[in-house]
Amino acid sequence: MVKTYDPYYSYSVEFENVSFSYGDSNNVLDNVSFKIRKGEKVAIVGESSSGKSTIVKLILGFYKPVKGCIKIMGLDIDKWDLKSLRNIISVANQDVYLFPESVKENIKYGNYNADDERIINSAKKVLAYDFVIRFPNGLNTRVGERGVFLSGGQRQKLSIARAILKNSPILLLDEPTSSLDSESESLVLQALNNLIRDKTALIIAHRLSTVKDADNIMVIEEGNIVEEGTHQELLLRNGKYKHLWKKSFQFSKVE
Template identity: 50%
Template structure:
């Protein structure tokens, strides 16, 4: 990774140096040409005026014209450079403008199949533009208060499933129901109000700790924010910050550690108090101490919610009510931890592999 970064950095540096050299040569040539033509023009004009062929006013007018033309060519190189930069920006803007506007309601190709579960998916299919199915005839029903864990190899469709639930992508076929109603009966805003999402790398805005927690609930009081932080095991470290809850976290939370950012994200999910909790590998990038604190906060939070958890470390989801093993966009295995271990399939192999790695470490 470091070698690849250095290679790309060297290429960028080389192209930048080449552009500067060409621009410098162009500017130098223009300056030399302008100076030479101006000196020659003055010399010839002086000779013509001394012989009465031309008057001083005509010379001044011609000098002004010559200066304007020379200035045009002098600025041409700078203009071309700025034009290329603007065209690159225009490509990015065009790409953004070409994106379809998000629909107000969740679009579904089918609406006739749903049940009274908190979340239900039936024969859902989804693929990106490369024509490879990421979600393949997936059916899933999650009951109120149930904790469902999703595991499986990378590229199995786990994170894509969350995007479908939150309305960032939409299934090409199949149906989705939430709280016993077709997803198409909900606006996108309503669907996202029903779910609290804690990703692996939570996004913190460039503001204070208090502001970042309060984004989970508009108009949250200081008391509610502090209570949420306590439940997320974040209150103690926040109090030890230089300005407590008024401490600036920096863009994307750069002034905080991974564990601290994660606990603030959990506090934000707690104060939102949504019906559904979505956790996408929320502890996989943390050290052991941070993981223990974050996992404790998550356990308290999941105890009261309908939770769907994507897990990398299988030890964190052993107590889940149900574990789904996703492979190639479909559910390959499902059951409790003990049932899947006894089955001896994909889950058992993943668990045994992690157990050996942890033992070696």
């Protein structure tokens, strides 16, 4: 019999002493433990190369931990079949993967049963519809190999539209708005905030102002979680988070 998850699970994602390396001897994640309750919004922040995206890749089952254990909805990740696992998780990230198909097919990849109205609705929510209808073939315009006919911001909007259409219980947002200007970023973030309201979300953001309302913020440094708490708690602690917060504030002032 296929093992399935406990419908009364408390935690959507659990990492227990997870260590990981991409093959060489250096550990990219070192004894990482955390739990994300069902419905919680949790953020991971840290300098680049600290291991944030690696956590996302492990949750999606692209790699296995070298040590430790990962549970999704209470079930060990090894017991999930990858197709079901990726069905219950939506991802929007910094490196968007688009297929050399039409705009519509690319959004629909989130949910093959969706009709045109729902596809258009999710495109509208992420401010993608305005540019799509200006294309010669509208929604049926082909995006080229890996989406080369689109700008980085347009690709990112389509990937968020895809996640919105998919409507999965768990969302992994890995710098989903990094290619957007700050004006469209705040509008797209509103759409994302509506989407994640009743869901579990793990959010990685380059602008810390976008994660300050998270239920819990984990600060990662060279593969270790070094601080954890709410925005207010972490500011009071006067540590790494405070440093990152001040840095991102300086950064946004010169933008």
